[in-house]
Each structure stands twice: as structure tokens, then as C-alpha cells.
Amino acid sequence: MLARIYQPARNAMQSGTGKSKVWVLEYAPESARSLDPLMGWTGSDDMNSQVKLSFDTQEEAVTFAKSKGLAYRVDIPKTRKHVLRAGGYGENFATGRRETWTH
Template identity: 55%
Template sequence: MLARIYRPSKTAMQSGRAKAANWLLEFEPQAARKPDPLMGWTVTSDTESSQVKLSFDTKEEAVRYAESHGIAFQLIDPAPAKRIIKAYADNFAFGRRTPWTH
């Protein structure tokens, strides 16, 4: 049973990092998903991978939990955010490459 320990990225619907500050321990799926013949939804018989997500405040807590319970894990560190610094005044700069339009 392999688990992933990662820090989720923020969703497009939020401007802050409210739910993205915690680290998650999530299990890899053991069985493939298949379509349900009646409803057509994708289902799996493996409840650990689809329903169990453990949340931790720090990466060290998540690693300590996995090691103490004998869970093999893969640690995924988050990539640093690429900051694009912009200013409103750049729209009206003299050396602007493309002309400003409404």
C-alpha cells in the first residue's frame, strides 16, 4: 500500500491559501476504476484510495505518521510559485511593445 504525501495547490476559486496550507497523506488506488452498469458513474471497490485523506499541519508530522504505521510513502515537495510582478502603470509605459487599446 503506497501513499503520497503532498501539499495541494490552491484552487482557482480562492485567492488565498486557506485549504492549501496543510499536507495530505493520500493512498494510491489499488484497483482500477470501472463504469457502473446501471448509472454509468466510475466506481471502485477500493475505499482507501478514494475516501481516506489524512491532513497534517507539517510535512514532518505526515512523514512521522507514515513511518510509525509502516506505510510506504512518496514525498512530493511543492514547486515554488512563479511570481509575475506587474504594475498598472506598465499599461501606459512609453517603451511598451504593443499599443494599449480599450
């Protein structure tokens, strides 16, 4: 059974970094999902696919996986490059603007 350890990306609708510092351990699916022909629902007999464990640090998640004898894969997150403009947001409302304000 393979476990994946990763740090989830922040929601596209959130500007801050809240709840994005945790590390998550989830199990890789062992069997394919099946489609119910009558209702169209998807289902699976794999109970571990519903399990998501949260940890404060990557080391805690790796230690847990090792203590349970799980094969694991750690996905290191990519760091985000900050976009900084020369004047910043306040530059839009400066009284000494040379160009006219267009939106």
C-alpha cells in the same frame, strides 16, 4: 500499500494562499475502478481511496506514515514565481499616462 504525501495546489479561482499550507496524505488506488453498466457510475472496492488525511507540516505526515508502516512518496511542491510589473496595477489609472486607455 503506497501513500502519497503532497501539498495541494491552490484553486484557480482563488487569488490568496488560504488552505494551501496543509500537507495531505492519501493512499494510492489498489484496484481499478469499475463502470456500472446500467447507470454508468464508477465504483471501486478500495475503501482507502476515500481517505485523505491533513497535516500541518510535512514531518507530521511522514511520521504518521512511518508509525503505521506505510510506504510513502513525498511530492515537493514547485515554488511559484511572482509576476511583478514595474508600475503595478495602479499604473493603469495614473493621470499622467502617455498612451490612451484601451481595454
